[in-house]
Each structure stands twice: as C-alpha cells, then as structure tokens.
Amino acid sequence: VAPVTEHIGIVPAATTTLTEPFRVSTQIATLDYVSRGRAGWHAQISTDHSDRTYVGPRAIPRPDAVFEEAADHVEVVRRLWDSWEDGAEIRDRATGRFIDRDRLHYIDFESPYFDVKGPSITPRPPQGQPIVTTVARTGAADRFAARSADVVFLTPRDEVELAQRAGEIDDALADAGRDPALSRVFADVVVFLDDHAPAAASRKARLDALDGAVYRADTLMFTGTPAQLTEQLIAWSELGCAGFRLRPGAVPHDLHAITRGVVAELRDRGAFRREGESSTLRGVLGLARPANRYAAA
Amino acid sequence: MIRPPRQVRLAAHFPGVNNTTVWSDPESGSQIDFDSFVRLAQTAERALFDFFFLAEGLRMREHAGRLQDLDVAGRPDSFTVLAALAAVTERIGLAATITTIYHEPHEVARQLASLDHLSGGRAVWNLVTSADAFTGANFRRGAYLRYDQRYERGGQFVQAANQLWDSWASDEVLADADAGEFVRHATPGAFAFHGTRVDISGEFTVPRSPHPPRGCRGG
Numbered sequence: 330v331a332p333v334t335e336h337i338g339i340v341p342a343a344t345t346t347l348t349e350p351f352r353v354s355t356q357i358a359t360l361d362y363v364s365r366g367r368a369g370w371h372a373q374i375s376t377d378h379s380d381r382t383y384v385g386p387r388a389i390p391r392p393d394a395v396f397e398e399a400a401d402h403v404e405v406v407r408r409l410w411d412s413w414e415d416g417a418e419i420r421d422r423a424t425g426r427f428i429d430r431d432r433l434h435y436i437d438f439e440s441p442y443f444d445v446k447g448p449s450i451t452p453r454p455p456q457g458q459p460i461v462t463t464v465a466r467t468g469a470a471d472r473f474a475a476r477s478a479d480v481v482f483l484t485p486r487d488e489v490e491l492a493q494r495a496g497e498i499d500d501a502l503a504d505a506g507r508d509p510a511l512s513r514v515f516a517d518v519v520v521f522l523d524d525h526a527p528a529a530a531s532r533k534a535r536l537d538a539l540d541g542a543v544y545r546a547d548t549l550m551f552t553g554t555p556a557q558l559t560e561q562l563i564a565w566s567e568l569g570c571a572g573f574r575l576r577p578g579a580v581p582h583d584l585h586a587i588t589r590g591v592v593a594e595l596r597d598r599g600a601f602r603r604e605g606e607s608s609t610l611r612g613v614l615g616l617a618r619p620a621n622r623y624a625a626a
Numbered sequence: 627m628i629r630p631p632r633q634v635r636l637a638a639h640f641p642g643v644n645n646t647t648v649w650s651d652p653e654s655g656s657q658i659d660f661d662s663f664v665r666l667a668q669t670a671e672r673a674l675f676d677f678f679f680l681a682e683g684l685r686m687r688e689h690a691g692r693l694q695d696l697d698v699a700g701r702p703d704s705f706t707v708l709a710a711l712a713a714v715t716e717r718i719g720l721a722a723t724i725t726t727i728y729h730e731p732h733e734v735a736r737q738l739a740s741l742d743h744l745s746g747g748r749a750v751w752n753l754v755t756s757a758d759a760f761t762g763a764n765f766r767r768g769a770y771l772r773y774d775q776r777y778e779r780g781g782q783f784v785q786a787a788n789q790l791w792d793s794w795a796s797d798e799v800l801a802d803a804d805a806g807e808f809v810r811h812a813t814p815g816a817f818a819f820h821g822t823r824v825d826i827s828g829e830f831t832v833p834r835s836p837h838p839p840r841g842c843r844g845g
Contacts (some may be wrong), residue, residue, distance in 0.1 A: 357705040382827045384733075386825045422650045425696055427698055430695045443766050523705070538788070
C-alpha cells in the first residue's frame with residue numbers, strides 16, 4: 330500500500346517469538362524506503378504458545394522468557410538499523426570505494442536467544458529508527474514496552490484504569506531510564522457509532538442478538554454519536570494518552586462514521602490536524618530522527 | 627516453407643549488489659531507492675518481459691576479513707519491494723530469490739501467497755539452498771548444513787510450502803451473508819508436515835492465491 334498512499338504511517342505486525350530479527354529488520358527498513366519514511370513495526374509476543382508449532386524443528390523459549398527474548402529481538406533489529414551510518418555510501422571515484430567500511434558496524438549481539446553478527450544488508454532507513462509499537466497488558470509487557478517501544482497501546486476497561494495504566498507506563502519508562510517525552514501512549518477503543526445514540530445502541534444490540542452473546546471488548550468500548558465520542562476522546566486524552574487506536578465495531582459502517590464523523594468533529598474543536606504536518610511517521614508522532622548509536626559523537 | 631523462430635522469453639534482473647555495476651558513472655542510479663525498482667520494473671513490463679527478478683544476499687561480503695568496500699552494497703528485502711511493485715505494475719511476474727535454509731517455510735509460504743494475492747497471480751519463487759556458516763552468523767538457526775542435509779531441508783521446505791498453498795480449497799470462501807457462513811469448513815487451512823528438517827503444524831491463514839508459485843530452481 331506504500332506506493333498508493335502519501336502521508337499515513339504503515340505498521341505491520343510481526344511476532345518476536347517466531348521470526349528472525351535479521352529478516353524483520355531488513356523488511357521494516359525496506360518498507361521505510363518504499364514509503365519514504367512512514368514505516369513502523371508492531372512487535373507482537375506469542376505468550377500463549379498456540380503458534381509455536383508454526384516453526385520447527387526449533388526450541389521456543391519458556392512462556393516466562395518470551396518477553397526477555399522479545400527485548401533481545403528488538404535490540405537486534407534496532408542495532409541492525411544503525412549498523413550503517415548515514416552517509417556510509419560514499420561512491421568515492423578517486424579511491425574506487427563504494428562504501429566507507431569504517432562507517433559500517435558489526436553488531437556482535439550475543440544472548441541466550443540470538444547470536445547475530447551484522448552489519449545489515451540494508452542501509453540505514455530514512456527515519457533512522459522506524460517506529461516500534463507494542464501492546465502492554467501485564468507487568469512483564471510494561472517493562473518490555475518501556476525498554477523497547479516508541480508507541481505503547483493500552484487496553485483499559487474504563488477511564489480509571491486508563492489513568493492508572495498510563496501512570497504505570499510512566500513508571501516503567503522511568504525504571505528503564507527512558508525519557509517519557511520519547512514515548513507515546515495510545516488507548517484502544519472499540520466504537521459503535523450512529524447519528525443518534527439510541528440507533529447506535531440498538532445496532533450493537535442487534536449484532537449481540539445475531540451472535541447470541543453480549544459483546545464485551547478487551548478494552549474501552551463506546552456506543553453513541555460521533556460528537557459524543559469526540560468529547561469522550563478529548564476527555565480521555567487528559568488522562569495521559571497521546572492518542573487512540575479506534576477499532577470499528579462493524580466494517581464498513583463504523584469506519585465511515587470515524588473518517589466522516591469523528592474526524593470532522595475533532596477538527597471543529599481544533600483537536601486534530603487538517604493536513605499532513607510531516608512526511609514521516611516519526612514526524613507525525615513528534616519524535617525526532619535519532620542519532621546513530623555507532624556514529625562517533 | 628519458412629519456419630517462424632522459436633519464441634524467446636525474457637526476464638529482467640535488477641543490477642544492484644555484487645554485479646559488475648559501473649557505479650562511478652554519473653548516470654548510475656540508486657541501488658536502494660524505491661524509484662529505481664519502479665523504473666526498471668515498469669520499463670521491463672512495457673517491453674513485455676516475463677518477469678522482474680531480485681537476487682538475495684543475507685550477509686555483507688568480506689575480503690580478507692574486512693568488509694568489501696569496492697562493489698555496490700546495500701540491498702532491500704525482496705518481498706517488501708515486490709509487494710510494493712505489485713501496486714505500480716499490472717502484468718509482469720515478480721520473482722524473489724529465497725533460500726530454504728535461513729527462512730521458515732510457514733513465513734515464506736505466507737509472504738509468497740500474499741504477494742500472489744496482491745499482484746493478481748504474478749509471484750515467482752527462485753528457490754535456492756545455498757548455505758554456509760558465514761551467512762548463518764546473522765540467523766538464530768546459525769548452523770551450517772552438509773550438502774545432503776541442505777537438499778533434505780530444501781525438499782521438505784518445498785513440500786511444506788506446497789501443502790500450505792493447497793490447504794485452502796479454491797471454493798473455500800463462501801461469504802454467504804444469508805446463511806451467515808464465511809468459509810466452508812470450521813478450520814480452513816489446517817496443515818501438518820512432520821519431517822526431519824521441517825516439522826510444522828497449525829492453520830494457514832491465507833486463502834488460496836490465484837496461481838500459487840511453484841518455484842524455479844537456482845543454485
């Protein structure tokens with residue numbers, strides 16, 4: 330979808346438990362080239378081991394070790410992104426050198442889970458470090474998110490929990506020695522929308538009846554009008570989250586209600602941009618292009 | 627009677643890394659910017675070539691223990707480039723070289739099937755088994771496989787990929803709103819392949835693609 334879009338960030342999910350960091354690193358770096366700086370990676374951790382049979386023969390870490398492995402995975406991916414310094418490709422005709430090998434770096438990562446030599450086969454991507462996102466639901470996930478992610482998705486059930494979880498992420502960031510200004514918290518919200526609130530409620534009731542059970546989301550849920558949701562989002566954003574991942578209850582109905590209704594309402598209140606402010610995903614999120622860890626200061 | 631000449635097929639190979647590319651020529655383009663790939667693929671498509679081909683290299687080359695610095699270096703991931711090219715081309719085949727040694731068959735089968743869907747049946751797999759400890763240093767599998775083991779893994783890898791691509795019947799998706807049924811079976815895509823070098827089972831999540839790539843064989 331990169332060649333047919335211009336501004337939106339593109340963030341594919343890939344599990345850390347089953348993939349090779351070298352592949353994830355080069356694939357996301359390539360997406361960053363193809364999209365001209367709009368790539369991210371949603372790092373998923375297979376905690377329930379239901380998909381462990383998709384690879385093999387291979388040993389999979391014990392369930393209590395998957396987050397440790399995930400942190401190593403992201404570390405390898407990030408080091409590979411930095412393994413070519415900016416400007417390492419010199420095309421120096423005088424000496425016949427295409428690259429300056431002093432600006433390429435072995436990453437020499439060794440842990441119980443990975444031994445990866447490097448450097449990457451792909452030069453440093455346009456954003457330097459594409460955005461890494463993850464969902465945090467537990468203490469172990471919080472610590473992983475604080476150490477490894479730029480964007481953390483939370484799944485609180487109500488606004489009390491939203492404020493509490495946002496505070497816990499701040500604490501985890503402090504424990505990890507990360508600057509909270511370099512992290513963005515998003516809350517997941519499942520939405521059922523209609524022009525009149527009773528219509529939205531009855532539509533959800535009809536879907537529940539079809540399913541034979543009352544649908545309960547694993548996160549915040551909202552049923553009402555786009556204007557009501559807009560007020561709610563603005564209120565929730567005061568509780569420590571930078572943004573929201575809206576999950577349409579039913580597609581395409583609720584998706585259209587978001588893109589046509591909610592976005593217009595947010596703009597009317599001056600709470601959402603009217604045009605693309607930046608051409609990169611980091612820029613849109615207000616995160617600067619980071620320095621390369623291997624570059625001499 | 628004059629016999630018409632045999633029809634010749636043409637494929638276009640992207641001249642990037644490790645080729646005898648004259649990079650010092652001012653007209654030489656970028657080996658990594660997406661525009662370079664778009665230009666070559668669209669040019670080859672206009673000329674009615676069969677397919678556009680990307681090689682694979684999973685470790686930076688070295689000479690005498692140091693990184694080789696004279697040749698063109700720095701390449702993108704093939705799947706990601708080809709998936710994007712699918713959006714800006716219409717007819718040309720999109721060929722990725724994928725080793726059976728350092729990748730997982732389930733992941734490769736998913737990505738090739740996805741490429742086949744995105745491109746409307748234009749995915750091509752150039753199958754190679756090249757394996758050495760040098761490249762392995764970038765992967766957790768990491769191990770060198772003996773010649774006979776390599777081909778054992780390669781063979782099982784292909785069998786497993788074929789089983790995954792065949793795991794959805796072509797008429798599996800019903801999408802019958804009146805009956806409330808989307809797929810024909812409760813667990814479409816169920817697969818199990820138990821071999822010495824490939825041992826996987828589960829449910830394949832990609833519906834059958836237009837022309838599952840069966841692979842042309844390289845080195």
